[in-house]
Amino acid sequence: MSPSVAPKADAAQLIETIYAVAARPERWEEIIAAVGAAPQAGPEADAALANLRGLEDDAPSGGKPDLGVILLSPAGGVVGWNSAGEAVFRDRLGVVESRGLRFFNPSNHEALAHARARLADSRASQVIVKFVQAEDDDPHFAYMAPLSATPAQMIIDIPGADRASAALIFPAVETTDHLWRTIRESFGLTPAETRLAARLKDGLTLKESAEDLNVSLNTVRNQLRAVFEKMGLNRQSELVRALAQLSALSSSLQSAAPATVAATEAGALASAPPVLTHRLPDGRALAYRAYGDSAGRACMMVHQGLGSSLLPRGTDQLARDLGLYIICAERPGTGRSDPRQEPSFAAIAEDLVGLTDALGLDRVRIAAFMNGAAFALAYANALGPRAGRLLLASARPTGAEPETEGDRSHPIILLRRRMARSAWAVGPLYALLRRRLSLRQVETMVRTAASAPSDGAYLRSHPDVTTYIYDYMSEALSRGSKGAARELVLCANTPRLDLPRLSASVSVWYGADDPGGSPERMLAWLGRPCAEVRVVQGVGHYLAHKHWPDILAWLAADEVG
Structure with a gap:
């Protein structure tokens, strides 16, 4: 259609x-x-x-994801657990005792010992353990990770964490995501077998998978038999179920990925600083990442809608080289930040000011992208004279805009x-x-x-950007979709912002081929002059991706006047 x-x-x-x-x-x-x-x-x-x-969020709104966590000592004994960990283990596998895990099926003790040995001997930041359930032979999967590679928000409230060396993490719900690197390392799947498993998880049939992979049906049948043998499965439905169980944890474990920096945007997640948490006065958690040198010039990055605190690969080192200290927070209800019941631009700006104060930042430079522009303006308004220069890249005004004939090709x-x-x-x-x-x-x-030809050309020459976009979208939706949805509704229902304390000089950048915005429309919506208007040739709304070093250089440059 x-x-x-x-x-x-x-x-x-x-x-x-x-x-x-x-x-x-x-x-x-x-x-x-x-x-x-x-x-x-x-x-x-x-x-x-x-x-x-049937399309409601799997994760409850507010609170932590309901993941089961059991903490293990260096000798393999249990030193702590959360209620979800105890419940999911007791429901499926056995009993949690202070001296260890007592499985209903004795073969699971061997599986756990093998996983501990494999984790100790490999460079992987986690391995997958296949357990056999109590009442039948259906498998159940969990992650085992060193405590040092387990996200802090998973274990912060569990007694005994100071005595633990590893965490056993059980999925509580099924979501859609994957961690194929860990599956390959844990079960020894070949790249071809992993590609087939990924397509079957996405709902393709064997015939469709063969066509998509450009191989014969007989080839994928042989690969599927090999996957079954390596993962200890018997049926395709078991494989899909197993992959769904493993997928449920990937968003929460992404910060624990191996510290391998690839020379592409696809390496952004692996090289990113850890996600940190600031506790707001009302008890909500505000998640953020800090890039660069904490003694450097303070900057606040305001991500676009459906974004997270994940910034492009190389940001941490480039920020250090430029003398920048960049903070990127995840807005309420997105990523790992707790939601607000009734979000508003002023309230979200108040959260960011609270984080700014907690970090001891005085004068702050700000950069924002696409739908993040209005939130950056509200934050700069709340900071008043403490806000330095403000860059709005590919900014989208709030409020509903009429369709144009040109929109139909985008x-x-x-x-x-x-x-x-x-x-x-x-x-x-x-x-x-x-x-x-x-x-x-x-x-x-x-x-x-x-849809702009220059953007299409950029993606063809930088296909790894898609992996980066997938990673930050996965992070943004890891706790649910309600926060991002409420944010878009807030933008749609707010024709203009009231910014009486905005004193920062504002710069506006757009790609010359951007079909979704222009300096003229932005300036008309903003209702005030800007210090700089820059139109960048040869790019559309992927401006920030293509010119990321230029954006950081702008933040580092001395202010004029």
Whole structure:
């Protein structure tokens, strides 16, 4: 269905389309037409939402992800656990005792010992353990990781962490993500076998996988038999189930990835600083990363919508070289930050000011991207004279903007325009995105977003950027989709910002080929002059990716006047 051809104009049609895309993600562009025909908020929309089932966030809103954690001593004894860890273990495998884990199935003791030995002998930051459940032969999988490679937020409240050397981590829910590097290291899968497993997890049949991999059906059958043998499985359904169990942990464990820096954007996650947590006065956690030299010039990076604190590869070292101390916080309800019940620009700015004060930062330079622009302006307004220069790159004004004829050749822009008009649909759409998020799906969307020829050329020469985008989207949605959805609704419902204390000099950068914004529209929305307007040739809305070193150099440059 073409995005420009509208289906029947009612809310129920949009919900039906969401279900159809949930089953077949490759049809995602049908959402654009369905949102375009959907009504604005009203009784019909409320009735449609009331009938929506099965796309709610798996993780509860607020609180930590419900992952089961059991802490082990160097000798293998149990020194601590959380309630989810005890419950998931007792439900499936055995009993948690102070002297160790007592399995219902004795073969699991051998599996655990083998995993401990493999972890000690390898360079992997985690290994996967296959346990056999109590009542049948169905497998259950868990991660084992050294305590030093386990994210601090997982163990901070567990007594006994000071005596532990490793953590056993059990999935509590099924999500969509993967950690293929660990699967290969744990079970010895070849790259070809891993690629096949990834496609089967994404819902492809054996025949479709063979076509996608450009090999014969007989070849993938042989590869599947090898996967079964190595992972101790018997059926394809068991493989998909096992991969779903393992996937449930990947977002939470990503900060524990091996410290291997690849020479591409795909290495951003592995080389990123750890995620830190600031406790706000009301008890909520505000997650952030700190890049560069803590004695350097203070900067606040404000990520775009559906973004996290993950910045491009090399940011930490480049910031050190330039004498910068860059903080990037994850806004309420995204990434690892706890949500606010009723988010507002002023309230979110207050959170960022609290973090700024806690870190002892005085004058702060700010850079923001796309939908993060309005949040950066609100933060600069709250800081008042403490805010230094402010850069808005590829900025998107708040409020609903009318569709133009030119938008029809840019599907992602068209979708954003229509979502802003029918904001009630943002929640289920983001829940759908989170449920079906995979590298394959992100590749499709990123290619579609590169509707300007210069952006398409950039992605073809830098295909690893897609992996980076997938990683920060995975982080953004790791706790749920509600925070990101509420943020987009807030932007759609706020035509303008009141910025009486904004004193920072503002610079505006746009790619010359950006189909979603322009300096003229931004300046009209902002309603005040800017210190600098820069139009960069040969790029569209991937400006920040292509010119990341230039952005950091701008932050490091001396202020004029």
